[in-house]
Structures are given as C-alpha cells and as structure tokens.
Amino acid sequence: MSTVLKAKDLCKTYIVNKRQNNVLKNVSFSIEEGEMTAIMGPSGSGKSTLLYAVSGMDGITAGEVSFCGRNIARLGEKELADLRLDEMGFIFQQMYMLKNLTVLDNIVLPACQSKKNKETRRETLKRGEELMRRLGIIDIADNDITEVSGGQLQRACICRSMINNPKIIFADEPTGALNRTSSDEVMNELARLNADGTTVMLVTHDSKVAAKCTRVLYIVDGNIEGEYNLGRCEAPSQMRERERSLNNWLLELGW
C-alpha cells in the first residue's frame, strides 16, 4: 500500500480582528491507499480546516502536504484546480449543485471539463448513468435538482465526486444534513466505494458514521489528540461492536 496523502507539521493560522488564531498546530499524519479515515472532534477544533488544507482547497500557513508524492503547498492555483478536477473528489454537507442543470448533467460536468477525459460525450453520459444506477438514483437522472430528496441529492454528489475516478474522496460531514435512513444509505455507498479501492477522508460528528471507517483521527484545538484503528468492517453484524468500542475510545478522550 502506498501513501496517498501525507501532512507534516501542518499549521493554519487565521488573522481575525488583528488577532492571530492558530487553527491547526503542527499536525502530522498520513493516509494510505484504500483507507477510509474519519476526522472527529468537537466544534471549532479544526476538522474542516484540516480537510480543506490537505485537499488544496485552502492554503496552509506552514508545513508540508504531500499528495501522491507532490507537495501541494507549492502548486499554483491552476495546478491545484487540475488536481481537484482529475485526482480528487469532494462531497459537502450541503448538496450544492448547479441549479440550471439536471442531476445527470451536474454529475458529468467535471468529466466534460477534464482534459484527461478522452471519452465522447455519449460515453461520459453512459458512465454517469452507470454510477447513478450503482447508487440507486438512475430514476432522477433527468430531474431538476429541486425535485429530488436530500438523500438522493447527496448520492448524486457522490456520483459527481466519482466521475473522474479520483484517487481520494474528501467528504465534509456528508450526512450532516440528512435523516438517519438517508445517512445510512450514503455511508453504505461510501463504504462500498472504499471497499472497491477508493481512498476516503471524511469529517463527521457522528460516531455511527465514523464506525464505518477503517481509522479515526481525533482532533482537539488544532492538534491530533488520538488515532483509533477500527480495521475494515467485514460484516454488518460487526457494526454495533465497532460503534461501542469507538464510543468508549472517544469518551476516554473527553468526547
């Protein structure tokens, strides 16, 4: 297994009202290929900031972030955009999509934009439809984004994040705006993608969601306070036990 993402002495500081706010303080960790890592921690601990810093969506103040051997801190705006387009996938808490496009068009948009994609539009559309079929939302392909439920839309966002076959998917509280049923469906899809080989890094408040991951990083005040290896979930029956052990660990850390 090779290292997909590696952060070393990562610092992120914001200046708010002339006051320095150190959100990330010398954070170091790495994510191996095929891992599904959850970042947990209290509100304001720096979870989302960490996700955006390592995904190149936000700049860093100090340290190094290496993605597949490339230091992304040194990449320019255009190179970062190409990296996000071709090698990373993103899922957000709010299911933002372009409102004038249908669900399918929203999904295939990154593929149409990618210069690495040599497919014809028809082939790309076919692939988009296959992804939608896999996630059980093929019925809403031609729908407007305002005509579908939150759960369906989030699964469409997963499809969009997958369309360029990324090396890693970053998800920021992907189930935060969903009810329990939709949340389970979305997490099952992410787990299935991970089982198929896609590396996933997600931020969550929900231990039930985190229990589906292979590893959990716990962050407090910009520092990684602990790391918990859950290993791969082999059967649904293991979930209750995984949740219980994770909750115990979190309680120990003051969750």
Place this chain on the structure above:
Amino acid sequence: MYLSILKKDLKRKRTMNIVLLLFIILAVTFVSSGFNNVITVINGTDYYLDKAEIGDYLIITMGDNAGGNIASVLDGAGCAESYKIESCIFGSQDSVTKIDGTKVETKNTAIFQSVEDAKMNYFDTDNQPVTEVGEGEVVICGKFIQNNGFKAGDYIRVKLGDVQADLKIAGRAKDAVLGSDMMGNTRFLLNKKDYEKFLADETINAHYRGEIAYIETNDTKELSSIISDIPGIAFSGARSLIEITYVMEMIVAFVVLILSLCLIIVSFVVLRFSIGFTIAEEYREIGVMKAIGLKNRKIRGLYITKYLLMAIAGGIMGFFAGIPFGNMLIKSVSENMVLGNNGGFLVNIISTIGTIAVILLFAYGCTGRVKKLTPIDAIRSGQTGERFKKKSFFRIGRVKARPSFFMAVNDILSAPKRFMTVIVSFFICTLLVLMIVNTTATMNSSKLISTLGTKEGSDLYITDVESSMRMMNTGDREAVEKELKRIADELAGEGMPCDVGVDIQYKYKLTSKGKNFSVTCAQSVNIGADEYEYYEGDAPENENELAITPRISEMLNVKIGDTVTVDFGTEKLDCIITGYFQSMNSLGEIVRFSDDAPTEMAFVSGILQNQINFTDNPSDEEILNRKERIIELYGNEDVFTAAEYCVDCVSVVPTMMAVQLLLLGITLIVVVLVTVLVERSFISDERSQIAILKAIGFKTGDIVKWHTARFGIAALIAAVLAAALSIPMTELCISPIFGMMGASSVDFNIDPLRIFLFYPAVIFGVTSLTAWLTSLYTKTIKTSEATNIE
C-alpha cells in the same frame, strides 16, 4: 434596531448598494433631462417662431424693381389682417470675401439688411434679441462664421455692384426664417447707415433689391391665392411651411427625444431588475426576521425605507447631473434655434420626484414577496422544491461545446427572464443607433438625389450662384442655353466632352377648382422631363401636361387625370396631370412642366445646379479626376458628385454624424453600466455555485468564460434582433419625416457591413469586455466558501 439593521445592510452589501445608487442617479438624470427635452422638442419650432414674431405668412420678392410690389397687393387684400415689410439686398456668393479677397463659403444667395428696420426678431447665441449693430460692423446669421473659421472681431469684405465695404464681425445671430438648414440663406445684419450706402447705388436699388413681408392672416389659402399676382416672388409660404424647413433640425431633436425615451425605459427596466433582484436575494434575512417575530409590515417598511433613502440620495445627485446632461443633448439642436419651454427646472424637479415615486412603487411591488417568504426559506436556501416543470431542453450530452459555453447557453435558456433586462436594454439602444446610422447613411448618399430636383445619374453637379443669377437676369431662355453650351464647349476643349443641363424654377399662377395658387414650377434646359423619376403615372410630354408632387395634389385637391389652369403670362393653358414625382425642393410644393411648356424667363424664381453628363462614359475614377480639374478650371469648390451634392443640400449630415456618435457613446455607457450591475448581481447570487465549481476543479478562467459568454450571447441576441428590425423600423419611423419634406418614398441606404457587422460587433465586443472585466471579481471567491455559504 431598525436603524442598526439598515446601517448594517448598507455597509455589508456595499457593492450592490453602490451599483443600485448609481443606477438611481442615472435613471433620475435620464428621466429629468429626458422629459425636459421632450417638452422642449414638442414646443420646438412654435416656441421659436413665436419669439421671432414671423407672423402667419411670409413672402420674399427679388429681382428688378421689386420694391413696393407686396404692399400694393396686400393693401387691397381683406384676408391680410396686418403685415410688416422689410427691405433687403440680394447678393451672390462672391459678394462676400475675406479682407484679402479670398473666397468664403456663403450658402445660397446672401441677403443684406438693416437691423434697425428689421421686422422680425433675431437672437444672439445667448438667445437675447439682436437690436442694434454698430456702424462698420455686421452680425451674421446661420453657420457662416463657423463654416469659414471666422471669429468675432474678424473682418469681411462686402462688394455689391460698385460699392465695397469692410465690415467687422460683431457676432452671430439666429434667423428664424432663413436660418434653417433647408433654407440655408445667409443673412447679414448691418447698421442702417451702412445699408443705406449700398442702397444709394442705383444698380443695386434697381436690380438687387428685394422685400420680405411677414403677414398676419387667418386665411392662408385665400392669401396665397391673392399674392399669386405679385411679380418676382422668390418664396412664399405659410408659417407651417417655415416650421417644416426646420424638419432637419427636428430630426435631430426627435432623435434626442427618442434617445431620452429609450434611456427612461432602460432606466426603469434596470431599476425594476435590481430592486427585484436584491429583494429576492434577501430570502434568508427575511426568513430570519420572520422567525424572530417581525411582522410583514415592519419587514416591508425596512426595505422601503432603505430604497427611499437611496432614491432620495440618488434623486438629488441625478437632478443636478440631469441639467448639464440635458443641455448637452439639446445643444446640437439649439445651435440653430431658440429652444425652450416655460417649465424650466420645474420639469426636472417633477421628473425627479416622479422617478423617486416609481422607485418606491417598484420597491413596494417587489417587497410583496415578503408575505410569501417563511422562516423555512431561510433554512432551505429559498428553494421550496415545488417545481414540476423542466427548466431547459439543452443537455450537455447533446452538444460538443466546452462546459463554460454550455452552461452559459443553458442559463439563458433555463431562465430567459433573468437576462431580459440585458437583452431589452441593449436591444432598445442598439436599434436606436442603427436607425440613426441608416438615416445618416441615406442622407450621406446619392439616394435622395432624385428628390432634390435633379436628374438621377448625372456625373457632376456644379453650384454657381453668380452664374445662376447672371442667367436669371438675362430674361432670355436662349441666353441660358448659350451659357450652358459655352460651359459644355469649354469642358470639351479640356478633354471632357459633356452635356450640361439645368433645372429652372418659375413662379406661376395655377388655378384649380376656382382657386388661384402661386406655385413653384420646374422645367429643365437640356434635360428632358422624361429623364426625371416619376413614381406613378408618366412624364409630361406635351405643352398642356404637367406632373405634380403629393403635396401639390393635396394643396390643389387634384390627382392624375385632373386639369389645372396655368397662367403662363402670354397665354393660359389647361394642363392635364400626367404623373406624380417626389421632391424636397420648395418642400414638395412644386410641379414639373413638359419640355414644350411656354415658360418665360420673366417668371424665373431660381436656377438650380448645373448638371454635367459626360458623353464619353468615363470611369468613376476619371469622374473624380475631372471634378478636380473643373474645380481648378473655374476656381469654384462647389463641384459635387451625386452623393456630395445630397450632403451639401441636406446640410444636417454633420450634425447627424455627431448625434450618431453621441448616441453610440451613450449606448456604450448604458451597455457598460447594465453589464456591470447585472454581472455583479449574478456573481452575488451565484457565489455558492462558483465556489462549488472551483472546489470540483474549475479554474477562475473557466468561471470567467462562463459568465462572459452569457453576456456575449445576450448582447448578440439583442444586436441581431436590433439589426434585423433596424431596416423596417427605420422605414416606419424615419420615412414620415422625409415625407414632411416632400420625399414621400425614400429608398434608404443600408450599409450591411455597418448594420449587420460593425455596430453589432461593437456592442458585442464592449459587452463581452465589460463582462470579462467584471467577472474577474470571481477570482476573490475561494473554494473554501463552498462549505461556508450564507
């Protein structure tokens, strides 16, 4: 709390508020100056002619022993309630030179008068009456000073017969009767003593003298019948005819009027958009305010207060900006006229208050949505999910275009209403520009040649007032033919074999249905009546046949096949009307005789330009060479091609060109401002989408392309629509104006390159450039905002 929310709103949405304020200022500027101009233009000529006191009817006589003829007829005419007669001297173009003898440009015949004996009012450039001129000085009407590069204090030399005087230019005056571009005679106002020095010369008194009568009457038809007995009438017409002579100036004035109306429409369209848009964007705030218990009335009041404050601030600024802006627009018209309205600033104030009221009305209407918005809207980002209609039939899989372009087209197809503001504003402005371009191009071409009393297709036209006056004074048609033969022989001797013809105008008494009319009649020498254009019927062939214009048809109440009696002096002939032609000469009040009609030079009122037709079929290039050689040969600059001759006759062309540029400038300013406002509004609305696109790998350049393409497409739609409609709209709107001048059916000169390519390309280019520059603002939107969207 109320004030605190307002203060925060104004601060937080600074850019949008500034842009909105800018548009309120513009709207008030356009509306206040526009309405003022509309009232001024509608009052236009009536206001000017009233101030000048020109009466209801006007007669100008000239020629041998013209003095006293008018009074003797008017004294016995019951329909003439009162009249004023002033004496004048007619001079050729050569009678005025620079002090060193160099030639100057005097349009048509020069007229000299004593200002003390003037019976109508003249006005200086500040619109103050000119009542006196110092001895040895001259005040000159029309554009003479400007056209010859003179300034006050310079000297001109006037030589009439054997009398010569050097006169100091004291200034310029506006002449209501002869100052229009269509009349175009230059009047020189002298001190009485200087004028009498000229009149003391017997030759001048006998041959160059004339009279101008301003008559008050309530029966112009009866009067025009009576005055047909006055000999030597050079011009006669009712006040309404003088008003028509300002039609060229009024074209410009109406352009200003239409421009003002367009700007008013654009202002309101844009204001409606921006107010509606900004309020629609407030769903979150409105939802939150409702959630904390604020009532609809209070929330609505908050926004109305905000718009009231902005409208008042913008209104005050717009009011002050409207005064110089309005003056700038009307300046091109008021150069030749005294324009004004009795309302003055009151119109501006009322317009400003009206615009503020309309803004509040828009705000009130738009805030009606407050009732519908609920706290849930704040949570659901304004989406209710209640939409069952597909937005666009355009699919990314069906096109090969790049996503940026696809999204641009798709946005317009999905929400065309959103882009309507851009399309409507650009369409209105572009259409107006193109209509003026078509009109100017027509005036600037040879398309009007057949309406100017000349044969279509002559190679060159020579204006030589002195030669015309010499021919007029011979009293012999044979002498005219000899003079033309002399010119033809002279040119043939120079290797330019040609026929030279000329159109002679007479004043004859015509009787129709028991009524007499003094009418201008045309007959040519060396050009057959059948060589002119008739749009209905045929050319007159026999001596008892004539062709008429639609205006004569209306005036005499006759049509093709009817008979009118013409008193040729030596005999009276019942002439049959054989056809209709159009002419802007004598403002369309003209008839054309056959070549055999028994005309007499004693009835001549004018001789038009010599028309040269080369007999050796030279190329266009050779014609231009010959033109230069003729200029050199006769030392006369007034040798024209057909197009140049039209421009010389329709002298409003330079003004129209200036107005065209002004219009294009204002259109481009509107285009830039609308684009900036709407694009900034769109960016503000689509912040979340832009952040998401960036997050999934779109570069700023792609976003900029997407946004620029939308405006480019909208501008292209507007420009294409405007270009397509410009031809029928020009015919619909401008033809009646030419019709007033006597040209009832004008074939417009359409330059397809300019109409379908150049101007649409300029509008498209400026819109795209502005949209591109404005959309660069999206660079400031960060990918991280995808998760931090309000």
